Amino acid sequence: MNGRGDERRARDPSRPVYVISVAAELVRVHPRTLRIYEVEGLVCPARTPTNIRLYSENDIRRVLWIRHLTQNLGVNLAGVRILFELEERLGMRILETLYQNRNKDNETEAEAPEAAEAGEGSARAGR
Amino acid sequence: MNGRGDERRARDPSRPVYVISVAAELVRVHPRTLRIYEVEGLVCPARTPTNIRLYSENDIRRVLWIRHLTQNLGVNLAGVRILFELEERLGMRILETLYQNRNKDNETEAEAPEAAEAGEGSARAGR
DNA sequence: CCTTCTTGACAATGCCATTGTCATGGTTTA
DNA sequence: TAAACCATGACAATGGCATTGTCAAGAAGG
Numbered sequence: 001m002n003g004r005g006d007e008r009r010a011r012d013p014s015r016p017v018y019v020i021s022v023a024a025e026l027v028r029v030h031p032r033t034l035r036i037y038e039v040e041g042l043v044c045p046a047r048t049p050t051n052i053r054l055y056s057e058n059d060i061r062r063v064l065w066i067r068h069l070t071q072n073l074g075v076n077l078a079g080v081r082i083l084f085e086l087e088e089r090l091g092m093r094i095l096e097t098l099y100q101n102r103n104k105d106n107e108t109e110a111e112a113p114e115a116a117e118a119g120e121g122s123a124r125a126g127r
Numbered sequence: 128m129n130g131r132g133d134e135r136r137a138r139d140p141s142r143p144v145y146v147i148s149v150a151a152e153l154v155r156v157h158p159r160t161l162r163i164y165e166v167e168g169l170v171c172p173a174r175t176p177t178n179i180r181l182y183s184e185n186d187i188r189r190v191l192w193i194r195h196l197t198q199n200l201g202v203n204l205a206g207v208r209i210l211f212e213l214e215e216r217l218g219m220r221i222l223e224t225l226y227q228n229r230n231k232d233n234e235t236e237a238e239a240p241e242a243a244e245a246g247e248g249s250a251r252a253g254r
Numbered sequence: 255c256c257t258t259c260t261t262g263a264c265a266a267t268g269c270c271a272t273t274g275t276c277a278t279g280g281t282t283t284a
Numbered sequence: 285t286a287a288a289c290c291a292t293g294a295c296a297a298t299g300g301c302a303t304t305g306t307c308a309a310g311a312a313g314g
Contacts, residue, residue: 021258030304035261050312052259069209076270076301079206082196082225086213089224097216098209148289157273162292177281179290203270203301 013061016046016054023055027063034063040077042066042084065095140188143173143181150182154190161190167204169193169211192222 023045024031037043038053043062045053055063069075069083087094150172151158164170165180170189172180182190196202196210214221 019259031259032305033303036303048312050259052312070302073209074203074205074270075209076201076203076206078201078301079203079209082200082202082206082210086221086224090221094213094217094221097213146290158290159274160272163272175281177290179281197271201301205270 013057016056016059018055018060020045020053020055023053023060023063026060027067029063029067037063037066037077040081042077042080069095140184143183143186145182145187147172147180147182150180150187150190153187154194156190156194164190164193164204167208169204169207196222 018026020031020034024034027034034043034053034055038045043055043059043066045055045059048054066077066080069080070077075083083095145153147158147161151161154161161170161180161182165172170182170186170193172182172186175181193204193207196207197204202210210222
């Protein structure tokens with residue numbers, strides 16, 4: 001009998017599992033958009049030996065952050081790039097600080113993204 | 128005789144001195160743009176008792192950061208807002224980390240703004 | 255075989271940043 | 285007092301970006 005090792009590996013959030021159409025559905029975005037994010041260096045899904053994109057849970061979370069920043073906060077992709085770069089360079093998830101102890105201010109629409117918290121710092125989070 | 132107190136106060140970077148036309152000239156921007164930055168909450172120059180805007184050196188530096196982020200890095204005002212908010216909340220000048228020990232990557236155009244380093248965290252830097 | 259994937263190109267949409275102007279009225283200063 | 289500058293608010297033109305969408309030619313997979 002197989003121990004729980006398989007299951008644990010199966011749930012590994014860094015494990016590449018979703019093909020682009022599925023990933024696009026999960027984050028409610030056009031596949032075109034996901035490809036653009038990749039060209040812009042904001043996400044970097046794994047590839048099968050035959051070059052097919054495979055998104056991990058971490059990739060999905062990362063994309064959800066991008067969507068949140070762009071759609072809810074109005075940040076453009078250049079801004080997202082800087083924020084991700086800062087996270088990587090500072091070695092901390094600075095974006096979360098926007099939603100931790102403080103909900104003050106006016107922003108009534110300010111809500112952390114669905115499954116908040118991007119993968120690691122780098123765009124290579126998926127791997 | 129006056130000690131150097133006057134001089135020191137005269138050079139205080141938080142001292143409001145530039146009227147909007149002068150400030151606009153200093154940062155090479157239309158006065159209209161400076162007013163927009165203020166409405167957007169990105170800068171907050173002092174006012175004379177008669178409501179005239181007065182920009183300090185810190186305000187100028189802050190605007191130079193905005194210009195750098197928008198013109199050189201392509202970040203929009205929403206992104207600038209987030210970055211400033213993060214600086215304030217983290218209590219550190221995170222933007223400088225982009226230019227400290229590391230100049231790697233490709234970005235040949237990446238240069239810190241003229242008089243880098245914004246005032247304090249808050250938009251009230253000028254006061 | 256049929257569907258989905260790949261890259262590259264081209265386009266339409268709508269929003270945003272910046273500059274610019276106009277009008278009306280207050281402030282400063284020569 | 286008159287000229288020059290400031291304030292606020294409105295309206296507009298410009299160019300650029302984000303997103304969606306499609307088309308084409310070829311590879312991959314069930």
